[in-house]
Every structure is written in C-alpha cells, then in structure tokens.
Amino acid sequence: MAEQILLRAEGVRKSFGALEVLKGIDLEVRQGQVVSLIGASGSGKTTFLRCVNMLEEHDAGDILLDGEPIGYRMDGSRRRRLSEAKVSAQRARIGMVFQSFNLFPHLTAEENVMLGLTKVLGKSKAEAREIAGHWLGKVGLEARRGHYPYQLSGGQQQRVAIARAVAMDPRLLLFDEVTSALDPELVAEVLGVMKALAESGMTMLVVSHEMLFVRDVSHHVVFMDEGKVAQSGAPSEVFDRPDSERLQKFLGRFHGIFSGGG
Structure with a gap:
C-alpha cells in the first residue's frame, strides 16, 4: 500500500x-x-x-x-x-476500545458517546447529540440511545464503546x-x-x-x-x-x- x-x-x-x-x-x-x-x-x-x-x-x-x-x-x-x-x-x-467496555453506568448510551465530544472536543450538546445518534445508528443501536448500560447486553455495551471511540474522529x-x-x-x-x-x-x-x-x-x-x-x-x-x-x-x-x- x-x-x-x-x-x-x-x-x-x-x-x-x-x-x-x-x-x-x-x-x-x-x-x-x-x-x-x-x-x-x-x-x-x-x-x-x-x-x-x-x-x-x-x-x-x-x-x-x-x-x-x-x-x-x-x-x-x-x-x-x-x-x-x-x-x-x-x-x-487515538481512539481505544477496551475489553471491559468502560461505560459510565449513570449515563445513557447517547450520553456516553456525547461526553468526549463536549468535554474534549468542545462541541455543543446539540452537535454532540447529532454525532452520537449517527454513530449509534451505524452500530445498530439507534433505538437504544436512551438506555443505560445495565439495560444493554454485553455486545450492545461494546458497540456503544466502539461508537464512542469512532465519534471522536x-x-x-x-x-x-x-x-x-x-x-x-x-x-x-x-x-x-x-x-x-x-x-x-x-x-x-x-x-x-x-x-x-x-x-x-x-x-x-x-x-x-x-x-x-x-x-x-x-x-x-x-x-x-x-x-x-x-x-x-x-x-x-x-x-x-x-x-x-x-
């Protein structure tokens, strides 16, 4: 290549x-x-x-x-x-996805993805919510964006973690x-x-x-x-x-x- x-x-x-x-x-x-x-x-x-x-x-x-x-x-x-x-x-x-998901239990799937976008990249909540929705859709979890980690299977939690990492571009x-x-x-x-x-x-x-x-x-x-x-x-x-x-x-x-x- x-x-x-x-x-x-x-x-x-x-x-x-x-x-x-x-x-x-x-x-x-x-x-x-x-x-x-x-x-x-x-x-x-x-x-x-x-x-x-x-x-x-x-x-x-x-x-x-x-x-x-x-x-x-x-x-x-x-x-x-x-x-x-x-x-x-x-x-x-550099995005990193871990073996153990590392999601915040008190935040929804959407909020977990939004956190780095607002705190690290300084994006507005509206823009962060749009980006989070896009990537949760890409990993097949658009309908679960308001769910907390305990309401998700291990595979779904890991897909949220992937969406969170990729959303940071x-x-x-x-x-x-x-x-x-x-x-x-x-x-x-x-x-x-x-x-x-x-x-x-x-x-x-x-x-x-x-x-x-x-x-x-x-x-x-x-x-x-x-x-x-x-x-x-x-x-x-x-x-x-x-x-x-x-x-x-x-x-x-x-x-x-x-x-x-x-």
Whole structure:
C-alpha cells in the first residue's frame, strides 16, 4: 500500500520492575490499514497498545503518530515527557476500545458517546447529540440511545464503546481483545461492526484471538512472542507459512483452521 505511515514504533521497550515486557518493538501502520497483533497471553500485545495511547509510559524507543513522537520530546539527548495538556491532545487523536467496555453506568448510551465530544472536543450538546445518534445508528443501536448500560447486553455495551471511540474522529483506533469478555453468541455482532469500520477505511491496530476475523480483515499481521516481533507479514504469509515452531504451536491451538497451524 502506498498510503502514508500513520503510526511508527521504533525500538520500543517497557519494563515493569525487573520484568522486561517489550524488548524493542518495531512496527508500522499505514493510513487505512488494519494491523492485527496476535500471540499468547503475556507476549506484550496489550502493553504495546497501552504505550501507543500513553496509558503506559514506554522506557525507550519512539512511538510516532503522523511523524510526531507520542508522549515525549527530545531535549538534546534526554527524553522529556510532554505536558498533560499535550498528552491529552495526542490521546484525542487515538481512539481505544477496551475489553471491559468502560461505560459510565449513570449515563445513557447517547450520553456516553456525547461526553468526549463536549468535554474534549468542545462541541455543543446539540452537535454532540447529532454525532452520537449517527454513530449509534451505524452500530445498530439507534433505538437504544436512551438506555443505560445495565439495560444493554454485553455486545450492545461494546458497540456503544466502539461508537464512542469512532465519534471522536480519531486518526487511529486501537482494539484490545474487545470480544474476550462477551458470551460467544454476542461476539459476531461486535466483529461485524469492526469489519464494517475496516471496510470504510478506518486505520486500526487490533489485538485479538479471533483468528478467522484477523485473517479476514487484516492487511498485516504481527505475531508477538515474549516481548518481540517474531514474525510479521500479510495474513496468508503468517497463517500459511509460519517460520517458527512457536508460531506453528500458537496457531495449532485453533484446531487446524489454518493450513500452517496443524
């Protein structure tokens, strides 16, 4: 793809105490691409997403959005953290959808979507309500806009969370295992919304164990293992021609769905 590089990670490292979780991650996401991170639990996928969104501070390396370092600036040879106002402004350009929905229980679906539009982007309530209605309609929840989270199924709550993230018009959308807390029968409705976003040209960085979905929608797949990028490439390359025993073993968990994973 000839599109510009939207997100670039170079040598990203992160430790929690003595445990190094990210050991030099290099990764690119181009405008309009869906890039999926796969790998066993503990391989560093979620930590990397949280570093992209500055929910965790990486210890070394650079993460750049539109060529601009996220979270830090260089002062000579020293890294200095940006002010909270600047970090917040960067964060507003990156939407994130979490495993656990993170909706405000005292707000309706519509109000949950409106909140960031009014508080962060400074839009009027009327404009925010119009945008919220548009995106709730896009995720199939127009009729539920006045419902509170407790009145919605897990799949519906997750679709509200997706609408909330997309309504902010982010440059990049991050998805962190967004179906793993759902009952199996609700997974398809959330994946359907994500697929529609991908087909609309939304740039997405996705952590998921839904391998058929990953293969279907991704332009690029990154297999992470023990804090490193162990293999990356087109879905057909990663799934059909795994070049390590670790990747073969990981894919083997999915019951021979993929020819390379048996």
